[in-house]
Amino acid sequence: MTTTKPTMIEFRDVHKYYGDYHALRGISATIRAGEFFSLLGPSGCGKTTLLRTIAGFEGIDTGVVLIDGKDMARVPANERPTNMVFQSYAIFPHMSVEENVGFGLRRDPRSKAEKQAAVEEALSMVGLKGFGKRAAHALSGGQRQRVALARALILKPKVLLLDEPLSALDKKMREHMQVELIKLQRQVGITFVLVTHDQEEALVMSDRIAVMFDGEIAQLADPETLYRRPNSKKVADFIGTMNFIPATVLGDSGGKIEVEAKGLGRVELNAEQCPAGRGDAPMVGLRPETLTLLYPGQTSTERTVAGVIDEVIYFGDMTYYDVYLGGTDVEVRLSMRNVPGRLIMDVGTKVDVAWSPEALVLFR
């Protein structure tokens, strides 16, 4: 993480309009060479539009898009050093698998045998060795995706663009392909830019993530920072689950901020736990796994607060508890791993909940 890689893609104040609709509102960001970068956001946030400006399928109204230091303003899609895996895969249905994979090599001056070898190599890289002669329309969803990957990677692009590549697959296959894509990216070392609306997918796969809302990048950070230190309530809400507790700021001096959180009491927070204010009503955020349910007789070195269990949600590996804190109307959700011998508590049980001030984030 600490080694700074050279810049591969740079956006400088990119704006894009569809008629009156302002689709991209001043995007400035850099994507580093060899990085697995994700554009994450709800549908309509502009993430696909931004990806398509890299590929050259969408023009921009103002601003600059640079790839490998070169301004892309006058470079058409077919001359950019990028290749794309489409959401629908766009496997040419009238061609065989090897014709699809070899399509981009048509202008390649190499001999037929060399090209054939390149196709074989690309196919074996995505685990489709021996599938070359198959008809494209007879493939399964997972196989189509691999063909699309091989077809894009055979051209050795500087950047591989992936537009929601896993959304058409079922859950098992999706999780399997996530790991395969990470491995593939490490193996080829090409910059991957992934568009996804699935926060879990982005966290699992990316080196860095840009979270987008309404045509703007709300936060750009590595997965851990995004998860632990979201810079706004909106980002915190979009990524994983977070409890929001109303709070009052008591004092703000010398990098220490003192806060009174409803149900939790007074807490002192570090500056890094307090992202820049946005004029919202102050709230502290806590992830469910940072709260621990204390069983009768158990003690904790962390701070504790008394509560009553309001709801129990059993998930197999985990149990979620909704707990009212300290006789208030503040309800938090906490998660406990279901290790052998640990009982599932009943609704209405009075319990103690342990928590630690370091896990808090202040939004204001």
Place this chain on the structure above:
Amino acid sequence: MKSPGLRAYAIGYLIFLYAPILLLPIFAFNDSKIIAFPLSGFTTQWFVQMWGDAQLWTALKNSMIISGSTSIIATTLGIFAARASTRYTFPAKGGLIGLIMLPLVLPEMIVAMSLLVVFLAISVPLSIFTVILGHVLITTPFSVAILSSAFQSLDNAFEEAAYDLGEGPVATFRLIILPLVMPGIISSLLICFTISLDEFIIAYFLAGADTVLSAYIYGQFRFPAKVPAMLALGTILVLVSVMLLSIAEFFRRRGIAKTGGKDTGGFL
């Protein structure tokens, strides 16, 4: 289809539609000049007589030239119009497409008369060439309708993928778009051909001294002795038409299956 009344209606309807066509082959093989029951015996002499009719061959040759040219011209125009209407937005698009489709609902009589007036006014001699112009006008809407559905069911991403993989617009059209809409093109060619071959009013009005098959057949009905031979010809034409339309429908359905689109209903 639960009610017996509806069933009787449906059966009666189908008999009304198709029974006259079934009479064609029956009398084409009947050994009598008089078209009436009872049948007097089996013969193939009407087919032989038809085969020996030199004027008929001229009319057939003219009709083939007309239908062949019409289907190619109308389909070419249809490709441009369908591509423009499905892929691009431009001012007055709805109105322009509406104007192209208008001859579909315009009485052919009006098309034929107005073309005749125009050709006479600018002194274009009437010939099979003028018939081709008239037929292109009425068949282009069919071609646009068929090809629009072919272009519509084509995922935009195919085209983008070809660009993305380094091809220019011309190669993309030739290697990706054309093969994928080819079933639509074939079905358009066949349907335009059939419509042009069957067409009577425009062919009758605009052919001038040239004989066209449909007008020739109509003319022969004035001579009772020639009628059985025309029925023999009609029998052959019915078979050819059914064959061509089946082939067209087969290609249309295969095209939809190939590009993974949904069948929105064709002409058959």
